[in-house]
Amino acid sequence: MSDEPPRAAGRTARTAAPALLATALLVTGCGGGHKGASAGASPAGGMEKLPEATTYTTLDDLPRDEAPSAKSDGTVVHPDDTVPVSAKPGAPAVAELPSTQLKGPTWVPVLESRPGWRRVLLPSRPNGVTGWIPDSGLKSARSSSTVKVDLGDRRLTLSRDGRQVGAWSVAVGAPKTPTPTGRTFLLASLAPEKPTFSPLVLPVGAHSATLDTFGGGPGTVAFHGWPTKSVFGKAVTHGCVRVPADALKQLAEVPLGTPVQITD
Structure with missing residues (x-):
């Protein structure tokens, strides 16, 4: 057993096909939906x-x-x-x-x-x-990392080897498009060539419970940044978790497959 799998923002994300990168956000529940x-x-x-x-x-x-x-x-x-x-x-x-x-x-x-x-x-x-x-x-x-999202407090916590290394106020799903709870994991890392609201999108292995299809992708929930700080601490998204720039930078170092726990 090796120490860790590849990190989210490693070589794979940077060299992904341009067509995929250009439509990275269409994969997610923030701008994605495709009837699987x-x-x-x-x-x-x-x-x-x-x-x-x-x-x-x-x-x-x-x-x-x-x-x-x-x-x-x-x-x-x-x-x-x-x-x-x-x-x-x-x-x-x-x-x-x-x-x-x-x-x-x-x-x-x-x-x-x-x-x-x-x-x-x-x-x-x-x-x-x-x-x-x-x-x-x-x-x-x-993976020595653990990611937790508390929907009630609208707070994301990142730990390594059981020690908290960061905690941030985040934006979560709106009442009609809630962020799904339960155990999931960091699935991939996508870097849009022309980012509109985030330089990096980190899909997880979970989907919107209310949106079967949205904008052309499978409605996959993801972590991503947001240019307006006023959204943090609010329930306003289509199910994705919008995070501050520092949180996104830290999450980019988290290995793929890392468990993500989302609670009410």
Whole structure:
């Protein structure tokens, strides 16, 4: 097991395809929405193709996270290649987890381990969907960071090795478009070539509970900056978490796959 997975603002984010960077904000719930494919959908020709576990898909045949408030030990894994995803260890695969997400490496947190298998949190809908993947062909690491968002206090806290390193007042989802609660993780890092309101967008593995589609992407929740400081401390977003510049800079150093805990 290596010490840490790649950091959010590492080489992958800076070298992502220009087309992706130009539409980075369309991926998120702040400007994104795309009706994802559902598990079990059959393509033309009648042969069923397993859906990919990405932020664009809905996986209804897999179990949900039954302990969304539980703490993770920081173990994260990255598949070297696409791996099958099952509802139980040894059960038939109902999805596939690709080795990349949004032009970057896929790192997902481990919730449970059994001989030969890892239960991981997935980036698809519904929020909190999990699956079992074979332990072979995985790179394993540990993130020492933890990100917490308290929606009631509208406050973000970043800790490393159990020690708080920063806390900021943030803007969260409005009452009609709330930020979803529960356990999720840092999914990717996107740097728009022509940023309109944030130099960096950090999607997480959760989606808006009220917006199925918005502006052309899957409604993925994300951390991002905002040019107007007056929004911080308010519930005004489409579900994303708007953060001050210093918080965004700190979050950019957080490794992919790092657990994110969002509470009421």
